[in-house]
Amino acid sequence: MGPRLARDLHPGAWWLWALGMAAAATRTTNPLLLVLIVAVVGVVVSARRSEAPWAKGFGAYVVFGLVVIALRVVFRMFLDGGDGAHVLFRLPEIPLPEAAAGIRLGGAVSLEGVLAAVYDGLRLATLVICLGSANVLANPKRLLKSMPSALYEVGSAVTVALSLAPQMVESGRRVMRARRLRGEPGRRLAWFHQVAIPVMADALDRSLMLAAAMDSRGYGRTAGATRAGRTLTATLMLSGLGGICVGTYGTLDTTTPRVIGLPMLVAGVALAVGGLAAGGRRVPRSRYRPDRWRREEIGVALCGLGVAVALGIVASVDPDALNPSLQPLSWPALPLVATVAVLLGALPSVIAPQPRLAAGAST
């Protein structure tokens, strides 16, 4: 085997890995495990992120996670501080009318209550950080490019919309500056008028020019789509999506008959995939330098999915290990199997190739 060359991993692989880690996090409230998951994600991100602009946001996701925890705790303190035995302090209680029985504002704040809020918040924060890490590791635009070709038009539209935002900011800034040249006439309402109208007019002009350019460059060519073909695609897609909806509901709601659950979901996915394939066949379009799915991609994706499956199994075999007891209070323990499984999630920091530093993309 020759030397491993730096290349960008398929964005789908990073997303699968991150979703796996996130799924694992939903299975547990054990703070030690959750912190471990965050640490593992952090290690992978710091080892494999590139210099590109979108790769700089990990810190922001972590901060956002901390905010989630703080909010959770504050709300818990004011609304129903908990019935635990270990009362930390008492907030002034606001008496509520009879109709609002069961809701308490203020009052005693117990250690159990606060800890429950912290655990819960930590789980949410971990989810946010896992999904954030996917955004940091994978180029969002390349992910759009890897969509099935039947969804190509949607992908292009999203790409264009994404590039519109910075343009609006730019023209907004320009107009604000130009406004000073007229002496910033008028007040409040006039301000909106003077900035919004030139910016919107500018955006409209640009969209028309872009539409003309895309049209004359062949966007939306659909050579030879027969009526029957279109009907087939539409039928497959609609029934597939319906199946997915019913199936998801069935899997989540345990009271429904088993048939409506997993089998329905699988059938729905199969139909939708068939629809995408049928739709994609009539699109005479090709991909420039598509991201390919190779050994490393499979490895990274498997790591994430493996963690999710392992924690799922642990959760059904030994639920107490993943959800430490608060009544009575006890120290959370670090269950061996789950810990090893989560550590497995750090493997991509070695498996995945180094990213190509996006040269010149520093601005």
Add this chain to the structure above:
Amino acid sequence: MIHFDQVSVTYPGAATPALRDVDLNIPEGELCLVVGRTGAGKSTLLGCVNGLVPHFSGGDLRGRVRVDGRDTALHPPRDFADLVGVVGQDPLAGFVTDVVEDELAFGMEQLGVAPAVMRKRVEETLDLLGIAELRSRPLRTLSGGQQQRVAIGAVLAMHPKVLVLDEPTSALDPTAAEEVLAAITRLVHDLGVTAVVAEHRLERVAQYADLVIVLEDATAAAGDPATMLETSPIAPPIVELGRLAGWSPLPLSARDARRVAQPLRDRLAALSPASNPNCDGDVVVEGRGIVVRYGTTVAVRGIDVEIRSGEVVALMGRNGSGKSSLLWALQGSGPRDGGSVLVHSDPNAPLDPARLRPAEARHHVGLVPQTPADLLYLPTVVAECSQADSDAAAAAGTCRSVLDRLVAGIDDETHPRDLSEGQRLALVLAIQLSAAPRVVLLDEPTRGLDYPAKAALGSLLRDLAEAGKSVMVSTHDVEFVAACADRVVVMAEGEVVADGPTAEVVVASPAFAPQVAKVLAPQPWLTVATVRDALAELEP
């Protein structure tokens, strides 16, 4: 290759057709130049070639347009993508992706070109246009010339037989324009591409054209460039000079003109151009050590600049050399990180415009920005004018009367967005002048203007200077500078590299010399007008 058969186009709501009974036949491998005043129907003609008119623009097309045998009435523009490549005026507005390489591949992806072929063609295109080192650069960070070449490359990668370019060089500095034109001529000569180019800056393109289409009053006439330009309503300076001297056939390049210009040079040898009276007015704007920074990049590096009263100063330099930043810093609305600016509106009490409230600063220094439309937000011209009067505390009707002096006959109820570039510029200039500033700054006012509009702007700036105002105008247009500026300041990398009387600065560098100077060198003539005046004196 391209056939127009009795083509008429009428836009909905328009009283007269935009094109009337156009018959054209553009053979394969020709560089065809479309010439005409603003609003003569150039864009409509170009749009017809790939069916954007009428499929995209709306309107009614009669007659028949066929490209390589394919009828535009029967196919939408996207079905012409493999045959006709279209590059718009503003390349940035037409970009779909955000990286050079992806942009080159976008069109081919639509056509379903095989990935291996696509990979090869992208590399070829990168080399053909000399943009290989830009391949992974974000499109927004490129310079204007680079963007224009990427836009051309993006359609070229589809191997079209016809290339349609709408004002490919109007926003570019002379050097970038040369790059783009060199690329276009190379495509025509080496690959046999048929190119249809509309351009206001004829002095740049006319010499390369094989065929000229002159549009006038919605009708078109085509023919050999020299013959067509003889009578065209729009002509580059070299053609004007040729008409004046009676050369036939008309030379279109400086080289051809020099060959036949010896008799003219002999006649002019004894004369010298009537020079503008030396500007020795008081210094009105005094900038010392001006520094403007954006993050770590320094846009203006400690520049000293003076503008005198009664003087028109041209500010030149390539895109990104700090011209706009300097103008904004002088006006006081833009950032200034160092140095001082003093405006001597009142000789006894110099002011720093940056310290004034915006509403006050504009009474001293007025600036017309690069996109004048940014200042307009009301639905009619008359509303904009009366708003301007009340903002400036001027008598009612001030703005409108200034506007009428600049461009007569704009309807009160017109929406400002529907005005032509020249009319819109005039409206914004009128709004700024209604505050009666001593100093008037204009940022790239000449882009998109045709020769008559540019001449009108030039004489207007001269009038302002005569009235004792100080004018500074940034532009790429050497011919415009030669015609109306007293002094030229050339900037590079945020520094002043030349500052002196127009005749000296402009003739000193070949890239900056106007066409007349190139033809009549070493004699110091810059414009056709000065030559005409001198000749008129010679034979009264």
